[in-house]
Amino acid sequence: MKSQKQIISIYKQGNSVATPIIFIHGFPYDHLMWENVISILQKTYFCISYDIRGLGGSPCGDGQFTMESFVDDLEEIINELKLDKPVVCGLSMGGYISLRAVERFEEILGGLILCDTKPEADNNEGKLKRAAGIKKINELGVQKFVEDFVSGCFTEESVKNLKEYKETLTRSLKSDPVGVKGCLLAMQGRTDTTPYLEKIKIPTLVICGEEDKLSPPEVMKSMADKIKSSEFVLIPKAAHMTPIENPEAVSKAILSFLKKNFE
Numbered sequence: 215m216k217s218q219k220q221i222i223s224i225y226k227q228g229n230s231v232a233t234p235i236i237f238i239h240g241f242p243y244d245h246l247m248w249e250n251v252i253s254i255l256q257k258t259y260f261c262i263s264y265d266i267r268g269l270g271g272s273p274c275g276d277g278q279f280t281m282e283s284f285v286d287d288l289e290e291i292i293n294e295l296k297l298d299k300p301v302v303c304g305l306s307m308g309g310y311i312s313l314r315a316v317e318r319f320e321e322i323l324g325g326l327i328l329c330d331t332k333p334e335a336d337n338n339e340g341k342l343k344r345a346a347g348i349k350k351i352n353e354l355g356v357q358k359f360v361e362d363f364v365s366g367c368f369t370e371e372s373v374k375n376l377k378e379y380k381e382t383l384t385r386s387l388k389s390d391p392v393g394v395k396g397c398l399l400a401m402q403g404r405t406d407t408t409p410y411l412e413k414i415k416i417p418t419l420v421i422c423g424e425e426d427k428l429s430p431p432e433v434m435k436s437m438a439d440k441i442k443s444s445e446f447v448l449i450p451k452a453a454h455m456t457p458i459e460n461p462e463a464v465s466k467a468i469l470s471f472l473k474k475n476f477e
């Protein structure tokens with residue numbers, strides 16, 4: 215099997231002998247979603263980010279992705295880079311990958327950070343939304359889909375005034391429709407990781423934007439309550455895109471969690 219390292223776009227910053235943290239972005243974004251957080255954390259930690267297959271600089275191939283294949287990619291990155299007990303930090307779709315990774319191979323992970331995500335699989339309404347998204351891409355193009363989707367992830371204030379909102383949208387508009395549709399199908403077919411929450415043993419931080427409508431604070435708080443070793447932090451002035459909308463508050467929460475559990 216060809217090495218994933220050669221296929222997936224991986225970015226490494228910071229001190230390679232320090233605690234490794236793998237940052238996994240949301241849909242339909244790329245690793246740069248984490249850049250403002252990584253610029254702070256790399257002073258102390260080894261920060262690894264990558265583009266999920268089909269998005270950013272990673273190839274789409276035939277676009278036949280599953281949540282399991284995304285988790286396989288993560289496992290291969292950990293093995294290829296020989297990371298010792300990395301902390302996995304995933305936002306939304308990155309959180310789905312992280313939660314399933316913990317369920318599959320918690321023993322090789324050191325900690326978990328879940329941002330603006332949820333453990334439940336898509337219900338019927340959610341599955342139909344994914345199907346409508348694919349139809350929209352086929353009929354109106356990926357740009358129309360991305361425009362509508364991305365604006366719903368940010369606060370109104372970010373949409374009006376945050377330069378990172380425009381930069382993120384501009385990059386996402388360049389997404390390959392094959393990759394975007396492949397991710398929608400992978401999310402549509404993912405399993406429910408709720409039963410595993412109470413079994414999680416590694417230290418866990420749950421982060422949620424105060425105005426997140428896709429994974430709202432009450433949903434995330436109830437997820438955090440099911441994880442014994444967890445703490446929950448609400449991020450002000452942010453919706454679903456916490457590391458972009460308020461990177462200072464997200465970095466502060468992550469630094470305090472890492473200091474408490476990994477120093």
Ligand code: MLT
Pocket residue numbers: 239240241242305306307308367401428454
């Ligand atoms: C994301 O930000 O990754 C998406 O909102 C996830 C989803 O559509 O379920």
